[in-house]
Amino acid sequence: MNGVQLELLTSQEFVAAAFTAAIIPLGACESHGDHMPMGTDGLSAHALAVRIAEQLEHTVVLPANYLGMSGHYRHQPMALSLSADTQTRVIADVLESLHHWGIHRVLLLNGHDGNIPPIEIAARNTKIAHPEMSIATMDWWVVTNQRIPAGTFDVWEGWGHAGEAETSLGIALFPDLMQMEHARGQVPTTDPSVREFWLFEELTSYGASGAPSHATVAKGEAIVNTVVDYMVPYMRRFEDHGLSYNPQDEPPVQS
Numbered sequence: 001m002n003g004v005q006l007e008l009l010t011s012q013e014f015v016a017a018a019f020t021a022a023i024i025p026l027g028a029c030e031s032h033g034d035h036m037p038m039g040t041d042g043l044s045a046h047a048l049a050v051r052i053a054e055q056l057e058h059t060v061v062l063p064a065n066y067l068g069m070s071g072h073y074r075h076q077p078m079a080l081s082l083s084a085d086t087q088t089r090v091i092a093d094v095l096e097s098l099h100h101w102g103i104h105r106v107l108l109l110n111g112h113d114g115n116i117p118p119i120e121i122a123a124r125n126t127k128i129a130h131p132e133m134s135i136a137t138m139d140w141w142v143v144t145n146q147r148i149p150a151g152t153f154d155v156w157e158g159w160g161h162a163g164e165a166e167t168s169l170g171i172a173l174f175p176d177l178m179q180m181e182h183a184r185g186q187v188p189t190t191d192p193s194v195r196e197f198w199l200f201e202e203l204t205s206y207g208a209s210g211a212p213s214h215a216t217v218a219k220g221e222a223i224v225n226t227v228v229d230y231m232v233p234y235m236r237r238f239e240d241h242g243l244s245y246n247p248q249d250e251p252p253v254q255s
């Protein structure tokens with residue numbers, strides 16, 4: 001069989017694999033500074049999805065979506081952006097297609113912040129329409145930030161668009177596309193407790209925020225291992241049973 005990527009499979013291979021779950025990699029096409037490719041978010045999400053699915057039995061990886069909602073990243077050449085409404089429709093239509101073909105367990109593996117609201121709306125609407133579906137989403141940088149050993153990153157905990165963590169991931173996953181001699185970023189001051197709606201040019205004069213020049217292959221491999229090691233057992237339960245929450249009566253109040 002030609003692996004786990006849907007676009008490489010024939011119909012009979014798809015049927016024979018008896019997939020019970022799917023991963024949708026979601027990216028964007030926008031400047032990631034002068035040191036990373038425009039398609040970074042889709043390249044990263046897809047590569048992580050394939051590495052996870054290759055360790056599973058019945059999970060298929062869908063073609064990466066290289067278009068995202070990138071209106072807030074359009075100050076540097078260049079950005080292709082879907083409106084949030086269009087991106088919501090795209091995600092909802094893909095979920096509907098999976099439902100039609102009996103794949104009711106779906107992980108949206110997101111590589112781009114602008115996709116977060118469309119994912120939420122499409123996933124909520126689809127779950128309400130099809131309660132039998134299990135739908136989850138994860139942003140690779142959230143799993144990374146919560147689970148990578150403290151002290152892995154030098155600056156701003158690795159945060160940033162094309163910053164220390166994302167650049168490290170690029171060096172690890174697609175080194176031939178990286179031009180580290182051009183890596184340059186700025187660290188903005190943002191509030192950690194209140195969500196603020198910036199345009200990217202307000203955060204940095206470059207195409208990158210954070211500290212991409214601090215990126216290394218070892219940090220990128222640490223991100224890959226953190227994400228894959230966490231998500232493989234999660235997805236194993238997911239492809240076997242879907243999501244279940246096993247609610248228990250609350251414990252009695254201690255006097």
Ligand SMILES: [Zn+2]
Binds near residue numbers: 040041111161162166
């Ligand atoms: Zn990115």
